[in-house]
Amino acid sequence: DGGITQSPKYLFRKEGQNVTLSCEQNLNHDAMYWYRQDPGQGLRLIYYSQIVNDFQKGDIAEGYSVSREKKESFPLTVTSAQKNPTAFYLCASSIGFDREQFFGPGTRLTVL
Amino acid sequence: AQSVTQLDSQVPVFEEAPVELRCNYSSSVSVYLFWYVQYPNQGLQLLLKYLSGSTLVKGINGFEAEFNKSQTSFHLRKPSVHISDTAEYFCAVKGQTGANNLFFGTGTRLTVIP
Numbered sequence: 001d002g003g004i005t006q007s008p009k010y011l012f013r014k015e016g017q018n019v020t021l022s023c024e025q026n027l028n029h030d031a032m033y034w035y036r037q038d039p040g041q042g043l044r045l046i047y048y049s050q051i052v053n054d055f056q057k058g059d060i061a062e063g064y065s066v067s068r069e070k071k072e073s074f075p076l077t078v079t080s081a082q083k084n085p086t087a088f089y090l091c092a093s094s095i096g097f098d099r100e101q102f103f104g105p106g107t108r109l110t111v112l
Numbered sequence: 113a114q115s116v117t118q119l120d121s122q123v124p125v126f127e128e129a130p131v132e133l134r135c136n137y138s139s140s141v142s143v144y145l146f147w148y149v150q151y152p153n154q155g156l157q158l159l160l161k162y163l164s165g166s167t168l169v170k171g172i173n174g175f176e177a178e179f180n181k182s183q184t185s186f187h188l189r190k191p192s193v194h195i196s197d198t199a200e201y202f203c204a205v206k207g208q209t210g211a212n213n214l215f216f217g218t219g220t221r222l223t224v225i226p
Contacts, residue, residue, distance in 0.1 A: 004155075006155075009153075033214075040121070040219075042216040042217055043156075043202070044216075058213070088153075092156075098144075098208075100144075100161055101158075101214060103148075103155035103156040105155045106153070106154065106155050108153070
C-alpha cells in the first residue's frame with residue numbers, strides 16, 4: 001500500500017537533546033512538508049521541500065533542521081535551540097507543490 | 113498570503129441531526145480550498161477539495177461543502193451525522209498563484225452526542 005510513514009509514534013527526550021523524526025513516503029511525490037500542531041492553533045508549517053536536495057523554511061523554522069537527500073525521505077531534527085518542542089509533528093507530501101497534501105500519522109514529541 | 117477563520121472551536125450535535133462547520137478565508141488571489149478530518153492521535157485525512165468548476169463539492173463519508181466566492185466561505189455540511197463523525201475538522205486554503213503554501217484554520221471539534 002502506498003502511503004506516508006512516520007516513526008516513532010511517541011518520542012520522549014530530555015531537555016537539551018537533539019532528536020530526529022522520520023518521515024518516509026512511497027507515493028513518488030516530489031514535495032514534502034513538516035507541520036507542527038499545538039492545541040487550539042491548527043497546523044503551522046516548519047519546512048517544505050519541492051524537490052530532492054532543496055528545502056525552504058516555513059513559518060516557524062527556528063530551532064529545526066531538515067534534509068532531503070532522497071525523494072522518499074524528509075527527516076526533521078528538533079534541536080536544543082527550539083524553546084518549546086513538545087508538540088504533535090505531522091509530515092505530508094504532494095505530487096507537486098500546487099496539489100493537495102497527504103498526511104502521515106504523526107509523531108508526538110514530549111520533552112521532559 | 114492567505115488566512116482561514118474557523119469561528120466555531122467546538123460544535124456538539126445529536127446523532128442523526130444535520131451539522132454545518134463554518135470556514136471563511138481571506139486571499140488577494142484565487143484559491144483552492146480543502147477540508148481535512150483528524151481523529152485522535154492520527155494524521156489528517158482529506159475530506160474534500162475545491163479546485164475549480166462546480167461550487168458544490170461532495171466528499172467522503174457523506175460530507176459536502178459549498179464554495180461561495182462573494183462571501184469568501186467554504187462551509188462543510190452533513191445532513192445526518194453519526195457517532196463516528198466525532199473528530200477535529202480543519203479548513204485549509206492555498207493560493208492559485210504566488211507562494212502557494214497551504215494555510216490551515218485552527219480547527220473545529222465536532223462531538224456527536226448519542
